[in-house]
Amino acid sequence: MSDRVDYRHIADMPGLVLGTARFSKFSFDRHFHLDYHIGLVTEGVQRLGYGGKTVLTGPGSVSLMPPGEIHDGVGVGERGYTLRTFRLSRELLGSVAEDLSGTAREPELAGATLEDPEVAAQLVRLFDVMQASGQSGALAVQSEWLRLLNLLLTRSRAIVPQQESGALSPQQWQRVRDYCFAHLSEKITLDALAALCDLGRFQFLRQFKQTVGMTPHAWLLRLRLEHACSMLSRSSQTIAEVAQGVGFYDQSHFNRAFRQAFGVAPSGY
Template sequence: MENPKTWARYADFYRASPYSAFPQEHKDSAGRLPFHMITVDQRDQEFTDPAVPEAVLALPLSAEQGNSWAWDFGNGWHRDSAEPGRVLVLPPDGSSQWEVRGRRKLLVLTIPSKTVKQILGPSVPDHIGEALAPLSDKTFVDPLIQPLMLRLWESLTGAHATDRLLVDGALVTLVSHLIQRAGCVQKVPKYVALPPWRLKRVREYVEAHLHEEIDIATLSEVAGLSVRHFSRAFREEIGETPHKWLMTRRTEKAIELMTGTKMGLAQVAELCGFAGQSHFTKVFKHVTGHTPKRWYNERKRG
């Protein structure tokens, strides 16, 4: 089936095309780095997928014996069995034809090229599709990609305050690993230090939003850098990771409140942006060596 319409997202095509006949569930990223995921129960098909500005990863979770799929990106047909755990990568910006035989349940991850650029920053390949093309000739088992995709799917429905951080971190790891696995020779990025004015913007943002959830993608955006570049530059400048520095700053603020006010520990934890009192206790003890209650009591005795 030909699809002349231009699609910005593979997920939108999936809902509107003959794929809509297959039971499916969709989830969008809960973090700062946009992406989309789909689970779908597929069966025999012969479809044509349009070019979209997204890399697509398809991972069979289960499949009937004898499953197979064949695909053509315009350079000839490739055929392989659809075995659980064997991932297939579809580079962005290219249409494809498909012949699928047998039933299988797929987990699909779509990553916009804009997200890849946001993650890789100055070291992003000039042509993302060409960089990922070596991964599209056959399916493969990867000990890192499969658990990351499964963890991403699980975290998109998570209710924990740190799920957004986990989602963004997992996606950064997955994209970086894909580029390395494809054998892409990345451009050597021009080194840009984290100058005082960028660091000042980060500090001011954190002080104004310390009571809120703050993730590394937000801090990178405030600094005007990619996640990868910001993480490296911040560590070189400050001597610790952004997350560790943020937890230390939350603890310092908690100490200020515990010293200068009569607030309860639960209220202090909330005002300092901790996910809960148990999270507050864990981080506080890691930074100071004491639980908040013990620290407070010892200070009173002193």
């Protein structure tokens, strides 16, 4: 099998590049990067050397490499390995870290390997969604991106998360509801909802869940599906028109979400 490397820039998140590689012969000499790398070996095993030690990384491992960290990598065995990488510019990770910690300071991150199959699987799923669309603007993607980066940066002790409790004020909650009802057929982003409340994105996520008991994505998805029920029962619109009217631009996604919520396809409602 020949070696192969592909990169994809995420259009609406400058500073983020996704890398997918399959290596059977290629090995990385000692090198460093000017950006941050989050690495995921999804098949096979890679021998990774950094910080004076050598570790084996495979499915279930997450490797974190900050700018300037000297490291190398080589496959173990004859079958090779598959590597997926999030490459984040210093500016991008710095802005996310500020959002998460409330401190305008670049995170102090050393090379590290985390063994956590659940988190690794969640990162792979997020990678696949971003790679397939080339975008990160969907509310669910933005929320998961912040959640996972918060988890990684906290576990690696690169940041101290904000210890802040509380809920949205009645006025903030009303503004969010009014906006979602008024823009239900459009793409609604985390940035837009947080700005309505004059909060950072991660602060908004926590306060929204404290207020509602659901994540913004889960609440908005239910709102769209409830409106879809009303439209299906009171109008002559096609299922495709209903789907678009409540913000679904992929009818198969609408069908899956509807069935999962109500136990029946839209055509059976």
